[in-house]
Amino acid sequence: MVTVEELFAIDALLSDEEREIRKTVAAFAAQRLRPHIEDWFEAGTFPAREIAPELGALGLLGMHLDGYGCAGMSATAYGLACQELEAVDSGVRSMVSVQGSLAMTAIHQFGSEEHKQQWLPEMAAGRAIGCFGLTEPDFGSNPGGMRTRAKRDGADWILNGSKMWITNGSVADISVVWAQTEDEGKQVVRGFLVPAGTPGFSTREMHRKLSLRASITAELDFSDVRLPADAVLPRSRGLGSPLACLSEARFGIVFGALGAARDCLTTTIEYARTREVFDKPLAAYQLTQAKLADMALEFGKGQLLALHLGRLKDQGVVQQEQISAGKLNSTREAIAIARECRTILGANGITLDYSVLRHANNLESVLTYEGTAEVHQLVLGKALTDANAFR
Structure with a gap:
């Protein structure tokens, strides 16, 4: 039996440092976040003041920025970190995205030296939100x-x-x-x-x-x-200033949404292997395997696109419409995977005991913010036709 990532040999495409970063973030997420996320979701709360310094200690806040206490990691490493955080919950990745890709990036790119010295080290450490x-x-x-x-x-x-x-x-x-x-x-x-x-x-x-x-x-x-x-x-x-920050956040979503999809798939495969229906595992039925195969295929294609965009961004040649393509694909496929996984879990899929419907609900927002699916379709349409359909 292989995992959905092993099916596409994703590890072979990563450097040792990238694998170590992914492992470190995944371990933190498993130990510090996952045991509490269902309660936080049900209560409608998140202990930002408590968690932010821990994220800062790992170097995850503004981790793609250089100087001022920021980790200066690659875009791909940042994307992989977002993926592990969103595998727990989109809300956690949103907190990190807003802190680093939006607020800190705005100060880093457009602020004065005094702004940067005053705020960025504190924000990178999680002492300021x-x-x-x-x-x-x-x-x-x-x-x-x-x-x-x-x-x-x-x-x-x-x-x-x-x-x-x-x-x-x-x-x-x-x-x-x-x-x-x-x-x-x-x-x-x-x-x-x-x-x-x-x-x-x-x-x-x-x-x-x-x-x-x-x-x-x-x-x-x-x-x-x-x-x-x-x-x-x-x-x-000009409007280009905030839009440049949004592009940074969208890049994190390209990876992040796939983390939610991966968690749904992992949860559902395990459930299907252990749930018996008519005296044999649910995973042994052709319809179940067809659903899982199709979902794994879309996840794998999305993961390969995300990594390709990460490499382009690290080379400094990624285009805005390419990030739009990644955001559109990852969010659209992730929410489809979450919904399909719910059908395999049946009635159990609507409870907080399993992550799939929580992810599906969250992905409704991820599909919308940092540009709706329709906006990104029009971005791609303009790139393909050179005709502006926004107005």
Whole structure:
């Protein structure tokens, strides 16, 4: 008997260092996260303050960034770490993605040297938590329509608006907030650093979620928030700045979603081998084996694509539409695998005793955030036809 990864000889494509990183993260996930994830999911909570320093100690926060206390690992290594975290739960990988690929990347790419020195070492260690405020109640797939505004008032900025669906929002020490500003009569999107406790800045944790329950999600509100001149990320100019950060997060999802799919497959194969139906194991039936074979095939193809994109990213030649292709494929196939696995588990598949429906619920969000499946289809369509169908 082989595992789904052995079926495609995935290990042969990894370096010794990459295998060791994957092993280390998997061990941490198994010992520290997996024993509690069902309870966290059921309770709709996640102990971010407690877990973040442990993730930082492993070098997982901003691990693909260089300097300022960051690990400086390869893109492929980061992807493999995301895969092991999401094999436990998408909420855990989301916390790491938002911290490293969104908030820390924004500061690393667009912040001043003072910003980097102040925040990145603390965030890399998990002593400070960050969030990324782009999405608004009425503007998700069209972030360019955002209503949040920052206006000059002498040397200061006055920030007004709101953000929604913000991971880590209510526990963040620093929020990277994107707002429309005016520069020489033109509207320009810029990023601002807003520390927790700033007068006029409030957060509200969102509840009643059916997905990503083991993740902190919040609304951010800004009412005449006065920020000093140096709160702006000086190198951020235009919507391309936050979109560059989103591309980093999407890359992690290319690997991460497959971790959820792999966990569903592993769980289901073990269940099918031990569950007896009509006096023989469920795994011995042709229909069951056909389902498992098809799912393993899609997982393997997704894994090979993810590794290919990782190598391209490490070479500095990956294109945005290629990451879109990976995100679209991984999320779409992962949720299909989770749903199909549930059918093999039957009634047992709807309980928290097994991970498959929890993963399926989470993947509903992963399919949507960092660009919906439809948005990525249009990204690919534009690349193939050179015609913009967004408007």
